[in-house]
Amino acid sequence: MARRVRVYLPELHAGRSELPREQAHYVSVVHRLGNGDRFTAFDPESCLECDAQIVEVNRARVACLLEAPRAADIRGLGVTLLQGAAKGDRLDSVVRAATALGVDALRIVLTERSVAHPREMKVERLRAIAIEAARQCGRGDVPRLEGPEALAACLPSFGAVRALKLCLTPAAHEPLANLIRDWTPGTPVVLLVGPEGGLSAGEEEAARASGFAEAALGPLTLRTELAALAALACFAGRLPGRVDTTPDVEE
Template sequence: MALHFVTDAVSDAAVGDDLVLSGTEAHHAATVRRVRAGEAVTIGDGRGVWAEGTCTEVAPRRVVVAVTVRREVPASRPRVVLVQALAKGDRDELAVQASTELGVDEIVPWQAERSVSRWDAAKAIKGRARWTTIVREAAKQAHRAWIPAVAPLATTREVASAFAAAHLVVLDPDGSERVSELRFTDDEDVVLVVGPEGGISDGELRTFSDAGAVVARLGDTVLRTSTAGPAALAVLSASLERW
């Protein structure tokens, strides 16, 4: 499989053009991934533009690709959004990485009541930047034409308000419905809410339920916060016929 790289320069590229990778992307291509002249690669802008080409020049700060194919990939509808509670260690980051590889369209960091990790104003800026970097690298690894957006840190009420018109699905081991049985027949966003290590509080469940949320379970076992979101995404990808 061809290696994949991301640059805004591809947005205006046409078949027959020489596309130049520079900066960190060129360094990654030439030094880390060790591409060679004559090797086929794919390039995207993270917003749907997709190109294929052949490397004609490779140097640590400049990689030139002759574009042979260019197309635009439409965004998926309905979108699938992951609201991921902050978690201790790197468990929330593991969820972000895997969910990006599995096709999530947007990620919202959520400051849940029982989140051990707490982001103040400064940490919220750094944390969002960190998640954005993880998403970009995971999207490149998965050869995605669209790179998911990472929203600002949100509270429970902000999540409930922002997605009141969407299909809001709260993952909970005691949910009355199964994720595998949910069906969505319109283009409204499907929003998965994943709680922290200690679970979602009763007050939070009431807030989400008042916003029209469905409380659903994945199965008969209790998954970690790092695996619940990716597992639900896999189930939805099948039911939405993405896979």
């Protein structure tokens, strides 16, 4: 079975290139690629990718020849996730899963019940997680990561935003699937998901005032990271599979 190894390579350009140490280890040790083997190099931050061929392997050094970069053709769903600040490892798994499910932007919002109050988002760390998730899932871009910002401060600005605005609420009457029945992929969506303890009644009211409809994911209580990705999955489940049937490597 042919497998296509994807390698993150920032600042792609055609021609001979020596791989950074981490990438060299990845292709030559993890995947045991050698001289003449091919892989896909991608730079999700500029949405470019290109075919590459290894031309020299010398201990820890790997040189390759890159073809002309092309625009990556897999993009996000059109969904911005406003995620209530959650404890560190939960945020990691939200970034990882949301990237693979095609979220376009992830804004961390501080809410009344946010237990975690990151003074300064570990943006570099989350970006690395997103890039690694993009590599694994075959995505040609990465979601924008923003925040943290206070929900109360940013919510009013969504009043004027033309998008399908949804707020996950445990007691909502309307199932999420009903609310997105007429959604077509790429149409802008803003999805608000509370932190561990949920949104307060006041925050839910403020969301309604800014045009957010309350959406349910069934009668069970979902942990915040599961709620976010379950909602995103309802959008991903509206899309056909990939055209290229060459399986990516899943580690």
